[in-house]
Amino acid sequence: MAEGLVGTSRRSLTLAHVLLILGCVIVAFPIYYVTVASTHSLRTILNPPLPMLPGPETIENYREAVSGGINRIGGVGVDRLLLNTTIVALGIAFGKIVISMASAYAIVFFRFPLRMVCFWLIFITLMLPVEVRILPTYKVMVDLGLIDTYAGLILPLIASATATLLFRQFFMTIPNELFEAARVDGAGPWRFFKDILLPLSATNIAALFVILFIYGWTQYLWPLLVTNSNSMNTIVIALRKMISFADADTPWDLVMVTCVLAILPPVLIVVLMQRWFVKGLVETEK
Amino acid sequence: MNRATFPHFWLPLLLIAPQLAISAIFFYWPAVQALYQSVLREDPFGLRSTFVGLANFRNVLADPAYLNAAQVTVVFSLLTAGFSMAIALLLAVQAEKVVRGRGFYRTLMIWPYAVAPAIAGMLWLFMFNPSFGTLAAIPRALGIRWDPLLNSSQAMGLVVAAASWKQISYNFLFFVAGLQAIPKSLIEASAIDGAGPVRRFWTIVFPLLAPTTFFLLVVNTVYALFDTFGIIHAVTSGGPGKSTETLVYKVYNDGFVNLLLGSSAAQSVMLMVLVICLTAFQFKYIERKVHYG
Numbered sequence: 001m002a003e004g005l006v007g008t009s010r011r012s013l014t015l016a017h018v019l020l021i022l023g024c025v026i027v028a029f030p031i032y033y034v035t036v037a038s039t040h041s042l043r044t045i046l047n048p049p050l051p052m053l054p055g056p057e058t059i060e061n062y063r064e065a066v067s068g069g070i071n072r073i074g075g076v077g078v079d080r081l082l083l084n085t086t087i088v089a090l091g092i093a094f095g096k097i098v099i100s101m102a103s104a105y106a107i108v109f110f111r112f113p114l115r116m117v118c119f120w121l122i123f124i125t126l127m128l129p130v131e132v133r134i135l136p137t138y139k140v141m142v143d144l145g146l147i148d149t150y151a152g153l154i155l156p157l158i159a160s161a162t163a164t165l166l167f168r169q170f171f172m173t174i175p176n177e178l179f180e181a182a183r184v185d186g187a188g189p190w191r192f193f194k195d196i197l198l199p200l201s202a203t204n205i206a207a208l209f210v211i212l213f214i215y216g217w218t219q220y221l222w223p224l225l226v227t228n229s230n231s232m233n234t235i236v237i238a239l240r241k242m243i244s245f246a247d248a249d250t251p252w253d254l255v256m257v258t259c260v261l262a263i264l265p266p267v268l269i270v271v272l273m274q275r276w277f278v279k280g281l282v283e284t285e286k
Numbered sequence: 287m288n289r290a291t292f293p294h295f296w297l298p299l300l301l302i303a304p305q306l307a308i309s310a311i312f313f314y315w316p317a318v319q320a321l322y323q324s325v326l327r328e329d330p331f332g333l334r335s336t337f338v339g340l341a342n343f344r345n346v347l348a349d350p351a352y353l354n355a356a357q358v359t360v361v362f363s364l365l366t367a368g369f370s371m372a373i374a375l376l377l378a379v380q381a382e383k384v385v386r387g388r389g390f391y392r393t394l395m396i397w398p399y400a401v402a403p404a405i406a407g408m409l410w411l412f413m414f415n416p417s418f419g420t421l422a423a424i425p426r427a428l429g430i431r432w433d434p435l436l437n438s439s440q441a442m443g444l445v446v447a448a449a450s451w452k453q454i455s456y457n458f459l460f461f462v463a464g465l466q467a468i469p470k471s472l473i474e475a476s477a478i479d480g481a482g483p484v485r486r487f488w489t490i491v492f493p494l495l496a497p498t499t500f501f502l503l504v505v506n507t508v509y510a511l512f513d514t515f516g517i518i519h520a521v522t523s524g525g526p527g528k529s530t531e532t533l534v535y536k537v538y539n540d541g542f543v544n545l546l547l548g549s550s551a552a553q554s555v556m557l558m559v560l561v562i563c564l565t566a567f568q569f570k571y572i573e574r575k576v577h578y579g
Contacts, residue, residue, distance in 0.1 A: 012383065012483065013383060013384065015380075016380035016381075016383040016384050017380075017384060017387070019376065019377065019380045020377060020380050020381060020384065020387075020391045023373070023376075023377040023380075023391075023395070024391055024394040024395060026451075027394060027395055027397065027398060027451070027454055027455070028394050028397055029413075030398075030406070030409040030410060030413060030451065031397055031398075031401070031409070033409070033412065033413055033420070034409055034412060037412065045418060046417075046418045047418075048418050048419065048420045048422070048423065049420040049423065050420045099304045099305045099308070100305065102301040102302065102304065102305070103301060103302040103304075103305040103306075105301055106297075106298035106299070106301035106302040107298075107302065108289065109289070109291055109292055109298075110291050110292050110294060110297065110298035110301075111291050111298075112295060112298045112299055115298075118302055118306060121306060121309060121314075122305060122306070122309060125309050125313045126565055127558070127561050127562045127565045128313045128314075128317050128558065128561070129512055129561060131511075131512045131515060131534045131537070131557065132317075132320075132537070132554050132555075132557040132558045132561060133313075133316040133317050133319075133320050133554055133558075134537055134538055134541055134542070134550075134554065135320070135323075135537075135541040135542070135547065135550055135551065135554070136315075136316035136317070136319035136320050136323065136551070136554075137312060137316040138542075139316075139319070140311060140312065140315060140316055144311075155308060155312065156308070156312040158308065159305050159308035159309045159312065159313065164305065172289070176289060176290045179289075179290050180290055183290070188292075189292050189294060189297055192292075214399065214400055217400075217402070218400075218401070218402035218403065218405075219402075220402060220403060220404045220515065220516035220519070220520075221515050221516065221519075221538070224519070225542075236402045236404050236405060236516070239404075239405065239408065240404055240408075240516075240519070240520045243411075243520065244520075244523075252418070256412075259405065259408065259409070259412075262402070262405055263400070263401055263405060266400035266401070266402075267397055267400040267401070269400065270396055270397070270399060270400040271393060271396070271397070274392075274393065274396065277396070278396075278459055281399075281456070281459060282459065282460065282463050
């Protein structure tokens with residue numbers, strides 16, 4: 001639209017492209033770097049500079065990593081790490097959506113004693129992130145025997161106010177007429193939810209799902225606290241263990257492969273579900 | 287609006303019960319415990335505890351290590367929020383200008399969002415690793431003795447770079463949304479009055495972007511305070527010395543590694559107060575935004 005009144009001059013447009021390309025290079029470079037590193041032999045990695053194009057060891061490295069290489073460094077196979085992380089990420093995403101929809105449904109479409117008190121109790125949890133109550137929460141986990149369990153990794157992270165607030169906000173925009181029409185037709189709470197509310201919420205659910213999956217996949221402090229056994233680690237925690245025990249023998253090529261495997265699934269989700277992701281991000285925060 | 291509702295009594299209680307139960311067990315009970323422990327002094331084995339009033343708080347606030355952590359946190363947060371917001375704004379403004387390739391740029395720009403903070407830290411550590419990082423050659427070429435794991439300001443530089451990098455995507459998307467909401471007619475009006483592009487940006491666009499900027503300022507502060515724990519823990523472990531030990535890292539370290547329960551609890555309570563202030567600030571501001579439309 002260079003012809004417009006406030007149109008961008010040709011020079012300024014070129015400058016914009018140059019800056020954007022530069023920005024993209026900086027933003028994408030760290031991920032590209034580790035991906036390239038994962039395709040080179042250990043010897044190449046340890047002799048900088050790293051070639052900027054993928055190397056010949058791709059298949060070799062990945063085959064070794066998957067077939068026991070990572071097991072030798074971290075004491076647990078990469079398949080188990082990816083499985084753990086997927087279970088945690090999906091568990092948090094589904095769990096959060098289910099319980100926050102249920103409570104938002106109760107708050108908006110029913111009247112019951114202490115309704116507003118319940119709402120505030122949920123709302124205030126916004127102000128109590130894990131980071132400010134690390135030790136006592138850990139003690140609760142020990143008392144309940146939830147250390148090294150999937151429940152321990154998932155449950156404490158599925159109650160947060162943001163998703164509930166989002167659904168409450170959305171449910172309140174459903175016109176009364178729609179609700180009453182459904183009631184006249186004899187719909188009960190379950191029927192109304194299943195046939196009317198759920199289909200209307202589909203976009204919101206998809207958007208929230210992307211955000212929550214990323215949130216679950218990238219958790220750090222919580223898995224660090226509640227997993228002692230290597231076999232319950234998420235891939236992020238396992239990676240950190242590999243690096244903190246690094247010495248002259250660390251097979252950096254396999255560490256790079258693990259790094260790529262830890263980054264790839266959430267990046268793919270964000271890129272492929274970009275539309276939902278942007279919507280979810282911009283709307284959950286407002 | 288008076289909402290029509292279902293007449294059920296038990297059903298809603300049943301629906302809201304799971305979230306309340308989880309909140310009570312994993313949020314309220316631990317928070318109350320933190321409050322309770324912050325006024326007790328306990329021996330490290332948890333055998334005996336005595337009520338000491340506010341002594342833990344006094345000790346924490348008089349502790350040079352705590353004040354150091356507070357200072358580190360302020361420096362780290364300001365640098366992280368400053369860099370990531372400035373870069374994101376610059377790129378968002380450029381993205382508004384171009385028509386062709388906008389979607390392509392956005393696709394590349396959102397990658398870091400999906401990377402865990404701890405891994406973001408590791409990526410930067412790989413690139414700038416003094417022994418095998420390719421980019422370590424850059425500071426060396428500038429004549430710097432590069433060793434981010436032994437030099438405190440280099441360590442701070444590395445964690446700030448990783449933390450800002452990770453947050454650029456988020457800020458970029460919000461700035462783009464903010465820019466798109468600015469009416470083009472205002473910009474054209476100022477162009478008719480003879481304002482050049484730079485002047486238009488600072489007198490029209492930037493002020494109108496203020497709500498987005500304030501919102502991002504709060505979000506980025508919260509991010510730098512809490513979500514960056516993984517970066518610090520994975521890259522520097524608070525070191526070298528205590529030069530990258532933030533408040534959250536110190537709560538973790540004092541509670542889990544040093545087993546100073548009372549002190550850790552008192553620090554938790556102070557962080558809680560901080561979060562409450564930040565959240566209140568954020569909601570107050572959001573309310574204002576709703577008012578102005």
